[in-house]
Every structure is written in structure tokens, then in C-alpha cells.
Amino acid sequence: MSSVQVPDASEVPPSLSEQIYASLRQEIVEGQLRPGHRLVELTIAKRFGVSQAPVREALRRLSQEGLAVNEPRRGTRIRQLTLREIEEIYEVRAELEAYAARRFVTASSAASAKALKRAYSGLARASRSANQAAMLEQDVALHQSIVLGAQSTVLHETWLGVIGRWRGMRAIVASQWPQDPAGHLASHDPIVENLLAGDSEAAERCVRTHLEQAFTELSAYLTAVDPEDRVYVEQR
Structure with a gap:
């Protein structure tokens, strides 16, 4: 046959x-x-x-x-998009991922730690290449490794919906928000370090700080653009 x-x-x-x-x-x-x-x-x-x-x-x-x-x-x-909608996406991500960070430490498995390290290495490689598209994909992969490490199906399914909205928003604003590769990678360092160290409170705090700073940086970029060139509209 x-x-x-x-x-x-x-x-x-x-x-x-x-x-x-x-x-x-x-x-x-x-x-x-x-x-x-x-x-x-x-x-x-x-x-x-x-x-x-x-x-x-x-x-x-x-x-x-x-x-x-x-x-x-x-x-x-x-x-x-409106700036408020963008801010809400980051706020919801921060809540979900802070919860994920706590559960990641509580669940504490060798497999989750290995997956997190692998994801961080992927982001490091993308950052060294200064490829914005690859950086975005590896950024999502790293955050997903944290959510998966929390070992909660409900959390993961909810996060997938939010990250889908975030990815769409990120694509729309991409032309006005080039990220510094080294700084972007460094902003993840304290998150990974505290998760691997088993410090849930510090990891949760770092996740919130990371996403709050990301929105602050994005907002500064978007509002600095000439009004006729902006990729968002005023509050509806």
C-alpha cells in the first residue's frame, strides 16, 4: 500500500x-x-x-x-481607538497578569520555570535583532508563559480574549510607537527574576509597573503626534 x-x-x-x-x-x-x-x-x-x-x-x-x-x-x-479604550486594555491586562503572577509562584513547577526562561530567551534574541514584529510576538509569548504557569484554564481563556484586543490595538498604533529593544527587554527583567525567585508580591508589583509604564510611554508617543496624523480619536 x-x-x-x-x-x-x-x-x-x-x-x-x-x-x-x-x-x-x-x-x-x-x-x-x-x-x-x-x-x-x-x-x-x-x-x-x-x-x-x-x-x-x-x-x-x-x-x-x-x-x-x-x-x-x-x-x-x-x-x-480612543486613549481611554487603550488605557482600559492595559488596566485589564494588569489585573489579569498580576493575578497570574501570584498563581505562578503558588503553582511553582519546574516546567513553568523552564517555559518562562525559554520565552525570555526568545525575547532577548528578538531584541538583539531589533526586529519590532519579532519583539512583539516574543513579548506576547513571555506573558503567555506566565499566564499558563498560573495553571488556570479560566484565567488563560479570559487573558486570550484581552490579549487579542491588545494585539489589534498594538498593530494599529505600531507606526507611531517604535520601541527601544534594550529598554523593552530590560523592563521584563524584574518580572522574570522575581517569579523565578518565588516572590509573588514583588512579581505582582513588577507586572503592574511594567504595564502602567508601557501605557504611559505609548500615550506620550500618540499624543505628541500632530492631530491630523493621530491614530486615535478623541473620547466618544
């Missing part, structure tokens, strides 16, 4: 919807597609030379990630 060769995942070409999604997402990250910009299925389909079906799927993925919003009778637009 002949066996069926299963292609390696890296060899499988991306689908049309994935290609369109990746292209539109990159344009959002680079600031070419601005918040409030209307994403018209037919126009995008003509641009890529495809039917509207893969475009519809690409827009659905953008909406799931929080990059776009579908409004009745108005179609799909790039999400418009």
Missing part, C-alpha cells in the same frame, strides 16, 4: 484569504491604512484580482483581531 506524503506546513502556500489578510494587516501596521478607513470588499477584490469570498474572510479575520469593525449599513472600517 502506498503512503500519502503529507507536505510540511512550511511548504503549504498561504490561501488567497491569508495573503489578502497579511497584506492589509501590514498596511495597517505601517500606517498606510488609517483608522476609520473604509474597507470595501469589491474594491479590494478588484485590487487583488480575486472574488469577494476570500476578501470577506480576510476582513473577518481583521475584525476578530480587533483591527477592523463591521458596522450595520456602513460596512467594514479600520477600528478607531
Whole structure:
């Protein structure tokens, strides 16, 4: 009996919807597609030379990630954020991840410690390369290792929803918030050190400080931009 060769995942070409999604997402990250910009299925389909079906799927993925919003009778637009919404995302993350830090220490397993160290090494490599996209991915991986180390399914599922909103927000503001690689890595040092040392109170405090400072830095960048170039709108 002949066996069926299963292609390696890296060899499988991306689908049309994935290609369109990746292209539109990159344009959002680079600031070419601005918040409030209307994403018209037919126009995008003509641009890529495809039917509207893969475009519809690409827009659905953008909406799931929080990059776009579908409004009745108005179609799909790039999400418009307010500073208050951005602040709330950080506040909720801080509460969840502070709780995760406490539980991480309480659960205290060798596997969790190993995963945390591995995630930190990944962030260090990305920081040395000064690749902003890689830094973002490894940043999320490190924080996820803390949440997973807390060994709470409810916490992890709740955090995934919030981090999804955060990733969408982060992509929208990417063009106006370049992060210093060395400083970004260093801001995680006290979190990792205290978690591995088993100091739950210090770890929780460091997590809160890290996220509060991140919002403060982001807010300073966004508000310093000329009003006509800002990627957020005033409080609605």
C-alpha cells in the first residue's frame, strides 16, 4: 500500500484569504491604512484580482483581531481607538497578569520555570535583532508563559480574549510607537527574576509597573503626534 506524503506546513502556500489578510494587516501596521478607513470588499477584490469570498474572510479575520469593525449599513472600517479604550486594555491586562503572577509562584513547577526562561530567551534574541514584529510576538509569548504557569484554564481563556484586543490595538498604533529593544527587554527583567525567585508580591508589583509604564510611554508617543496624523480619536 502506498503512503500519502503529507507536505510540511512550511511548504503549504498561504490561501488567497491569508495573503489578502497579511497584506492589509501590514498596511495597517505601517500606517498606510488609517483608522476609520473604509474597507470595501469589491474594491479590494478588484485590487487583488480575486472574488469577494476570500476578501470577506480576510476582513473577518481583521475584525476578530480587533483591527477592523463591521458596522450595520456602513460596512467594514479600520477600528478607531480612543486613549481611554487603550488605557482600559492595559488596566485589564494588569489585573489579569498580576493575578497570574501570584498563581505562578503558588503553582511553582519546574516546567513553568523552564517555559518562562525559554520565552525570555526568545525575547532577548528578538531584541538583539531589533526586529519590532519579532519583539512583539516574543513579548506576547513571555506573558503567555506566565499566564499558563498560573495553571488556570479560566484565567488563560479570559487573558486570550484581552490579549487579542491588545494585539489589534498594538498593530494599529505600531507606526507611531517604535520601541527601544534594550529598554523593552530590560523592563521584563524584574518580572522574570522575581517569579523565578518565588516572590509573588514583588512579581505582582513588577507586572503592574511594567504595564502602567508601557501605557504611559505609548500615550506620550500618540499624543505628541500632530492631530491630523493621530491614530486615535478623541473620547466618544
